[in-house]
Amino acid sequence: MTGPDPAVTARHDQAAAADQHAREIIGSAAAAAGGIRHSGPPGPVERVIIRRLLDLGTAKQITVCQHLAEAGPQPEFWQAWDPFKMRCQDCAASAWQAAKHTTAAVTCDHCSTRTSIEQLAEGVIQMPPVPGHAPVILGFRLCADCQAANQQDSAR
Numbered sequence: 001m002t003g004p005d006p007a008v009t010a011r012h013d014q015a016a017a018a019d020q021h022a023r024e025i026i027g028s029a030a031a032a033a034g035g036i037r038h039s040g041p042p043g044p045v046e047r048v049i050i051r052r053l054l055d056l057g058t059a060k061q062i063t064v065c066q067h068l069a070e071a072g073p074q075p076e077f078w079q080a081w082d083p084f085k086m087r088c089q090d091c092a093a094s095a096w097q098a099a100k101h102t103t104a105a106v107t108c109d110h111c112s113t114r115t116s117i118e119q120l121a122e123g124v125i126q127m128p129p130v131p132g133h134a135p136v137i138l139g140f141r142l143c144a145d146c147q148a149a150n151q152q153d154s155a156r
């Protein structure tokens with residue numbers, strides 16, 4: 001090898017651009033969510049939700065939308081209330097619009113308690129980046145009890 005493989009470099013550049021894009025999305029999503037997003041490691045409830053994604057991924061039970069399947073690296077969105085799908089940003093946004101008036105919108109993604117949409121706080125996590133892979137963003141909604149439980153341990 002006399003230098004970096006141009007194809008690999010291009011993939012890294014694309015992934016870096018996708019990562020920057022993801023950070024911007026997360027910034028605005030966190031602002032809209034009223035500050036549940038904290039920097040630092042995920043709390044205990046968030047770790048359960050991350051584990052759910054990893055287990056489904058390992059079991060190959062997640063299907064991706066056609067845009068993720070066909071296009072180059074771009075941020076991938078996983079929504080805890082619809083765990084068998086991985087979507088691009090546009091598909092994730094339309095899926096949420098469609099789900100807004102269903103029970104998914106009023107159900108805690110951790111304990112499955114039904115509450116009101118006002119009582120659920122939206123959380124956003126970006127998975128640790130993997131070189132050459134587009135960032136994966138987790139979206140989930142937590143009831144007040146699960147928000148509190150998530151904050152406790154992470155304040156250690």
Ligand SMILES: [Zn+2]
Pocket residue numbers: 065066067068087088089090091092
């Ligand atoms: Zn899509």
Ligand SMILES: [Zn+2]
Pocket residue numbers: 108109110111112113142143144145146147
């Ligand atoms: Zn809950």
